[in-house]
Amino acid sequence: MTTLEQARPLSAADDDIGREKRLRMYRMLLELRLCEKRAYDLFLQNLVKGTSHLSLGQEAVAAGFALGMRRDDYTFCTYRGHAHTLARGAAMAGVLGELMGRACGVTAGKGGSMHLTSVEHGAMGSYAIIGAHLPVACGAAWSAQYRGTDQVTVCFFGDGTTNIGAFHEALNFAVVWKLPVVFVCENNLYMEYTPIGTVTAVAHPAADRASAYGLDPVIVDGNDADAVFRVAAKAFERARAGEGPALIEAKTYRHSGHSRADPAKYRPQGELEQWLQRDPVNLYRERLVTLGYPELDLRSIEQDTARRVDEATQSAKASPTPALDLIHKDVWANGGSAWRN
């Protein structure tokens, strides 16, 4: 009953995705990968403070969906949101600067790693309370429906989210109101430190719940960016046509711990190594090579991306810390924080 979207057989001729998109996809995957690695390096240099939750290993989900989205579509994601924010087009310096608490950060240091937001890119926020953003995504989808635009709202969350009440409220709500929202569960096998299977009543935390809301269960290989792209495109098409929401479970794996404090010692021996065999960035490169993309082109993308990450890092490091008067700004629409006359 669970349908697994298989990667199609590969051939150079078979290209519903096309050369231009594929190269963009590879560039994006690399950018997410290198940027997250850089975030980790900066953490080791004590330049990134507080907590941060890396998407290393999960890049294909972010890239596959983002590539299929329109500029005016909305993304809602969790505190593991660096990749999703970057994938929508937010500047790397803005993201790295935010992690470092610099004035150039996407929210000038006020949000931090867990609240990356770039409204101009449709990245409507990273939400740090599990489940909270699913109802909010419903609202954005309702707004698009009400205004008669055919914008789609995509809402990413982890496997752990499927066990919180807001998930179920939002799913029911979205179906009843037939909202153009696509819920994407990134199942990376661990809620935080605990294997999701040990705390969930069903084997597939999202897909096995879909039928409770009259939705088709969809599982996709979350490490295959092309497969993700295809399943996303199908869901978007339905949503834009007014056929309501979708719930997609993307199977993937995070290479690092839950957050920077977590060495992920709870993973069984060999598990990480096994998943590294299916590293989404390497997989994609291999596919491009198989499809006949010139090695030179790929090298050039790799060098260019590495250079851009370096530049972004330098620019973020050079940015000053935020002005202290920011503390009292933007509680209200008038820019201030006064609560009395």
Add this chain to the structure above:
Amino acid sequence: MDILMPQLGETVAEGTVTNWYKQVGDSVRADEALFDVETDKVSTEVPSPVSGVLAEVLVPAGQTVKVGTRLAVVRGANEQAAPAGGAAPSHAPAQAAAGVHAPASQVRSLRLEADVAARSEKRKLSPVVRRLLAQHGLSAAGIQGSGRDGRVMRDDVLAHIGRAGSTQPAAAAAASPSPAPLPAAPAVAQATTDSSMCGAGERVVPLNSIRRRSAAAMARAWQSVPHVLQAIEADYSRIESARRSKGPAWQAREGYELTYLPFLAWATCQALLRYEQLNARIDGDRLIVSRRVHLGIAVDLAHDGLVVPVIRDAQDRTLSALGREIRRLAVGARGNKLTPDDFSQPSYTISNSGVFGTLITAPIVNPPQVAILSTDGVAKRAVVVASDDGDSLAIRPVGVLAQSFDHRAVDGAYSAAFLKELKRLIETRAWSDDLP
């Protein structure tokens, strides 16, 4: 009854009588101070437990005795003189009268009651009554109280003042910055406008809430801070020349005049960064020094009180930015448009009386700040200019910069060095380059 040496603490065994407030034969009221006791832990005033006449003093001042020792005898109004030999008065606790130790707990609880009584007596004066008494130099003792248990209420004080034909409240140190930002309360205490308290030819000018608050804070500051005033004269030629060359463009661009104040604010910040102990606050016996200058600017509200809005992180601002911020704060303060954020705690304050052409002003330091600068009038003066060719006279714009500082925080030489640096900046900086 017998007055015993009280136990002034669990571990205290003896105490020294240091002072008798009454002499034998004096009458004393219950709760009225009778004598002082000093122990190794405390020194305290002990009230009489009863009303009556001090009949005997058994332990003179200066003597140390054990807890429970008979110190004196106070005879109640209806109490007969005790027969010689000290037989127990009939209604006094037999033990105590016989000179036997009263249990410590009993002594303490007696004291506790007395303390509570004394405290609540004081507490019965409300803040507004205390303020009115202080302003009019009155004591509550002579005022009939209409409140519960005879408490003196606000209206009682006002009625008393009205009857006594008292003049206006004592003037507060008004020409100094207000201590804290306050929303201007629209209403003024009604009764203080009551003309019945005026004499002939007099008029009541009620203090508005800003002035009342600044009055209280200034009085406290004046009492608690050891002030020193130091002043230096500075030649404003270079600032004047910048104002002449860049002022018209400024006026055209910004829509208001380029005054001396932004220049002085900038120079003050720079000088404070070098002499940072003046940019500090007193915290007990420590001085907390700041590298950030939150510069308070005293703004006169059309002679109706002063407020001190603050330029935060003034050290980071350019001359133009300071000029704009000073303007914004001044206009905002006069229009009552500033937010509480504009009134955060300053680290140093400038009070500018210069517009009135004053020669020198001795401002009051507003704690926890440790210093305040008055910038006074700038006027053309004949100045002796020294050069290699000999001295000559020149006409130069000259003004006095006067700093009051808290002598607990810094010494005169430090303050003087600061003023010298300030003067150096004013006289030597190429100010015109700072302005577009």
Add this chain to the structure above:
Amino acid sequence: MAELTYRDAVAAGIAQEMERDERVVLLGEDIGAAGGVFKATVGLFERFGPRRVRDTPISEQAIIGAAMGAAMTGLRPIAEIMFSDFFGVCWDMIANEIAKTRYMTNGQVALPLVIRTANGAGSRFGAQHSQSVENWAMAVPGLKVVAPSSPADVKGLIAAAVRDPDPVIVFEHKSLYSVKGEVPDGEALDALGAAKVLRTGKDCTIAALALMVPRAMEAAERLQAEHGIECEVIDVRSLVPLDTRTIMGSVVKTARLFTVEENPRLCGWGAEVASLVAEECFWDLDAPIVRITTPHVPLPAADSLEDATIPSVERIVDTVQRAMG
């Protein structure tokens, strides 16, 4: 000038704004065809249709979350939470998401939305359907909070709340829904952050909110008639922003302050008012500030118990009279 009940004034305020602005939409449980459990949205469904007046499942997180998502993408939603007690099940949405998002995003996200809710005791509903929780909302930076006490006020403040660019929580009082009052004809538009002096007096100031306002007014009448005490009664109306000028202006005049709160004792809104007045009007006070509150207990259901729990006219009269004596 028409005489309306408080509940009709709520509906009239919402209708006025929906008429004016197509972006205004309404969502909540039973608010549509049923007209709301307190009948405060009667007629709106018929007038504006199911596209703009939407019934929801019993999903408070979804209701508030959807309002938030809609507000950040161009609509001006009004969400109803049937009983303010249910804030407990969507407090994450209100306190963590709505209140903080503008700030956390450095001003990128605007949230012009209104949450209406039925607040307060008097209906014998017991501890989970009778609370006054405006003090919860007041404690969270980023939320504006009003609690109107009359039909005219509720209409005007709802209009102001809808037009405000920030999230506003409107606490409607259950025991006021059936109260009638004059509501001016034509467009109603009040101002957030403005208290009202409903009665002037020289002896003491009584600050009250919502249902406590008519009680304070009645108490003031009696204190005048029976004890010759002239009370100034202030309807605080708006907790955030808080009109400290009106309150302090009155205290400076009378030198005495009483607050009348339906909140349980600890951290009721009056505690903040008392703290501000003590700090800034200390030298104008002629007696300690006195707070008249619900005791620090959950609310009992039985009518006799509930009536004896929340501040009554008698308690206000008695407390003020004793303190002033």
